[in-house]
Amino acid sequence: MQDFLLEFGVSEQLFNYIIMPALIFCARVGDVSINTLRIMFMMNGKRNVAPILGFFEALIWLLAIGQIFQNINNPLSYIAYAAGFGTGTYVGMYFEEKLALGRVLVRVITPKPQQELLDFMKERDYRFTNVGAEGRYGKVNLLFTVMKRENLQEFVTKVKEVDERAFYTIESVKRVSEDDFNVMEDRPRFKSKLFSKART
Numbered sequence: 001m002q003d004f005l006l007e008f009g010v011s012e013q014l015f016n017y018i019i020m021p022a023l024i025f026c027a028r029v030g031d032v033s034i035n036t037l038r039i040m041f042m043m044n045g046k047r048n049v050a051p052i053l054g055f056f057e058a059l060i061w062l063l064a065i066g067q068i069f070q071n072i073n074n075p076l077s078y079i080a081y082a083a084g085f086g087t088g089t090y091v092g093m094y095f096e097e098k099l100a101l102g103r104v105l106v107r108v109i110t111p112k113p114q115q116e117l118l119d120f121m122k123e124r125d126y127r128f129t130n131v132g133a134e135g136r137y138g139k140v141n142l143l144f145t146v147m148k149r150e151n152l153q154e155f156v157t158k159v160k161e162v163d164e165r166a167f168y169t170i171e172s173v174k175r176v177s178e179d180d181f182n183v184m185e186d187r188p189r190f191k192s193k194l195f196s197k198a199r200t
Contacts, residue, residue, distance in 0.1 A: 020071055021080035027064035028084025029091055031057045036092025040101060043174055103176060104152055108143040108159055109135070109167040117162045121145065126155075146173055 038053040064081065071077045108117070113130065121128050128145040147155060152170065159166050 016071060016074055017076055020067060020074070021076040024064050024067050024077055025080040025084040025087070027060050027067075028081055029088040031060035031064065032085055032088025033092040033095065034060070036089065036096060037099075040096050040099070043102065043172060045175055046101075102149050103146050103173045104149050105171045105173050106145050106147065106152070106155065107169045108145075109133075110141045110143070110163050111139075113141045114143075114162045114166075117143070117158060120158050120162075121155075124151070126151075146176060 034053050034057040038050050038057060041050045041053065064084075068077050068081060118128075118130065126145050126147055128143060130141065130143050133140050133142040145155075156168070156170075159168055
């Protein structure tokens, strides 16, 4: 590449101290961003996408590290490499947030049951479990729900609206027993069939 650019009048100093560090920076941003997305797809069980991303991640990394070794005496190459890693981490997190893939487990703890929040979840067809529990200062209400990540912000906003002092935790979920959560709904019908067969 260097010889090709030199033929078009690009000076060696411009190539070594501007163009090459910029290329290393962009390559590092690309491979770290892809790495973040690859891990996200792996956590969500996307077996077809993760290997493809892994291929391009390794390819870009090899190209970047190869240029580092070719310009090992150039300190700007190291700075560009490190800066690209930091920027790539930020870019990858940004895309992960925007894609909002997968599901999350949300736990909400309030001093007492929040009927407004339960009604909101029923309207949105969220599956949830609401139980009483014991906290440090007495009885509390514990709410569990698993939802798509794209609905998380709306739900958290509603939780804060209902009780601004509510305590909640959020965890990524790799896999659920049923994608549409119909297991609990199917159980009564399944039992009724068993009983009907037993009676006959």
